[in-house]
Amino acid sequence: MAFPSDLEIARGASLKPLDDIASEMGLPAHHLEPYGRNVMKIGLDAIEELADRPKAKYVVVSAITPTPLGEGKTTTTVGLSQGFKHIGKRATVAIRQPSMGPTFGIKGGAAGGGYSQVVPMELLNLHLTGDMHAVTAAHNLLAAVIDNHLYQGNELNLDQHNITWRRVLDVNDRALRNIVVGLGGGMDGVPRQTGFDITAASEVMAVLALTTSLEDMRERLGRIVVGYNKDGEPVTAEQLETAGSMAVLLREAIKPNLLQTLENTPVLVHAGPFGNIATGNSSVVADLIGIRSGDFLITEAGFGADMGAERFFNIKCRTSGLSPDAAVVVATVRALKAHSGKYRIVAGKPLPPELLRENPADVAAGAANLRKQIENIRLHGVSPVVAINAFPDDFASEHDAIRQIAEEMGARAAVCTNFAQGGKGAAELAEAVAEAAVEPSKFQVLYPDGASLKQKIETVARKVYGADGVHYSPQSQRQLETYERAGFGTLPVCIAKTHLSISSDPTLKGAPTGWTLPVREVRASVGAGFVYPICGDMRTMPGLGSAPAATRIDLDEHGDIVGLS
């Protein structure tokens, strides 16, 4: 019999009442609001009420630089929490909400995989409790107010050619990337060029991920800069008197969602910001609840350790005040072989057959990437643990090769078979993480708030990316000066670059040296609370392929979903 699909496994799950799961987390019932079957929201009052409960050990799951296929980071995150259950510890998972656009695009659903999944997977991958839609609504209300402001006389003197606020939809729709609005007659608005991004790329989503309370969210929304007036000064959502309505639209969305793994351990799903132009980390508020709800809180950071983990340390932890105790670096045989530079992996195409042959030497040849990513964790004073995510076609000699690299770096390592076996396949990893997490924490952010934006960029570029330096385009120079003048210089930086290389060139594998980070332009997510230099082409609205998942997903004769994954 073939290995069942993710959807088949998920549908066969035996779910535990969420009330019981919440009770095991120590969450009093009055904080819980059921949303349909097997999903609940948790009120933010829980943060204060749980404040004197013992703190869980805080674990971030990161990875080596992934191939375009991904290396099973969510699967490892979910499996690790199941693994903790096998060794008698209570662990909570905190992850991002998947974006619906890609679900109907190339990939179908996503919430871990095999026997390490979050359930109910259909709800998780579709609307869940509507948080994404609330972000869309709040974002587009602000856009409508901006265009209405132009139409009604433009009292704030907005420079029509310097409006940075676009619109968003949670759909893969390339035709919306570049559009002209306001056509028709004189009653139909002011014509201008703009476009749509996918909702995950919205600054409102980044606000939701980084906010610490309803009041704080209201303030952050007010600080959002939508563009500049004709004197070059920033114009905010507060000046447009729209931040209040946006906060009202997000009043339910700010509450984290409680789901469970296939083995009935708790999962907090909340916010889903992009991993390149934003933090790629789930919400601060979910972590503030999860940190008081068990022995371990395990959260996932998007892409490789140079990307999501760096932002986790320097942006998310800076905001939350929480201090991580250990970091998992997920590695796979296929990705390390790819880092040898000998193979090219393309999404949607079969793997090169040579890559599937037993070849520990190729794994060793890709070691530089794993070494650098371990180093990137250590830079922040945190203990790394290498999770070797085992695939059915791997050879033991290849796993040994990864383990050897980790051990040479002084890092713990464990082979994980939780995709096929569930939690017991991650028990060894759980033991290793538990050991790492009791080492004395020396967590530190990489740069102080007071450093200049350029100092911050150069610190990350040199220390994390291994660049020789940074090159600024004239435009980015001007923008950095503008931001420093406007008082945004105290914000951390979120460097938007490719996730397929530690460098800014996606074709460079391993741990590239002898290169310079090119900053093309710099944007400011002032509401969310970071400045993001753009280094390369960042796509913020995906397209559909020639055979999108949308054409396969359907209802069967029982009204059940088919084709979701």
Added chain:
Amino acid sequence: MAFPSDLEIARGASLKPLDDIASEMGLPAHHLEPYGRNVMKIGLDAIEELADRPKAKYVVVSAITPTPLGEGKTTTTVGLSQGFKHIGKRATVAIRQPSMGPTFGIKGGAAGGGYSQVVPMELLNLHLTGDMHAVTAAHNLLAAVIDNHLYQGNELNLDQHNITWRRVLDVNDRALRNIVVGLGGGMDGVPRQTGFDITAASEVMAVLALTTSLEDMRERLGRIVVGYNKDGEPVTAEQLETAGSMAVLLREAIKPNLLQTLENTPVLVHAGPFGNIATGNSSVVADLIGIRSGDFLITEAGFGADMGAERFFNIKCRTSGLSPDAAVVVATVRALKAHSGKYRIVAGKPLPPELLRENPADVAAGAANLRKQIENIRLHGVSPVVAINAFPDDFASEHDAIRQIAEEMGARAAVCTNFAQGGKGAAELAEAVAEAAVEPSKFQVLYPDGASLKQKIETVARKVYGADGVHYSPQSQRQLETYERAGFGTLPVCIAKTHLSISSDPTLKGAPTGWTLPVREVRASVGAGFVYPICGDMRTMPGLGSAPAATRIDLDEHGDIVGLS
């Protein structure tokens, strides 16, 4: 002390657990799914399970031709159900979900008013359970697939200049009415002109309102015509292989939402199609549940009796197979005075002071409209009851004038003070409706399925609108021929005209005669199941005003919503 705001009254409500309300409706608990606090969804299995329970009397609430301010139809609908409680009868209300765009536009929230409201009003007016967002997502997925189809080679030979499927968002945003998509480079899609409508105007919303089951919805979605190929043949969502994914996106949205009135009587809130280009009636599935859940099921039809009630009878009841027992016609002193032709009422401006003086003669001068709308109910074999919705500034002599018109027509009438007094202010109306509903039902649709589209249009134009005839533009002639050839001729018609006159000219008050209905073009909502001739300018995307409600709605220091209404 000033009369409290709707939001203040709503927030002071004493809500009853929905489990208890459902139990009083006879709904078994296993059909209920809580969505946050004080809102539940009802699974569609309830329809079959309740099928042998006694049928409630079915009452539709309509109105005379309203002023631009509306005449309190929802308030009367809600009050009537509260009134039934006062006379010892169990009544369920079924209404549309309010659209969020206008909430942040001119009007703030809406769900009845005063002491006749649906609660929790904040949830009702914001995302509720996300049904509107699901409609948006399903609609825009199809739009993305269409543009992707053009981009990937246009296998179906779609005529780019004859794509009728636009995009939707639940926001008032005039700048999106007419746009050009697909700009940028060759990777960014195919440039073409299109636009956005508000979500309530989506055909998907009309499908949700008219469908009878999940399976039926899947089929209707497949029948949606998105445009025509270069041979002039219709191209459907089924041919684009997207109807399955759309149905998956709507799998939760198809379940009606259960809320309550301020006096704890049950309210089903479900679907919100436009009242001009679509049916303006809440969902069939909600009514199929509500009809087995008490002594009376009261549903509201949009705008005047020539509009929403006509579609209720000839489209909604034709689809559901349910047969109405009585129809309420809401009348107000101010609207009848306006129908005298002496006053002009403009939304957002104060009423003319002369209109507020005691003047029963002006009420009598506007009687023609009420008489014609009573006749429009009787045309369908249903007993009319006139509800005189009392305002604080009205005079008893003016109410008497309305009562006299009703009685001359042989219709029951009752003065309703439920806005200020709640259910007891509608007890007299409840008694009158109860009496009317036990008269033997002679319900009939106005035309058979087999009549031609032109016969259907002319039947409604002459009998309901009082037109002398219909004039077809050459374009509409061609379109009608196309639709008859394509097999759409068996569908009922939904004539899109102004709601501010029984005629197609919004400035003509009373019951205009001696005019011809001008059909400019004809469109087909084949999935929803009607053809809609367009007679006049139909706005399908509202704009924001110079001081939108969005600038006043906010959170207060306790995190509570202010400014919603």
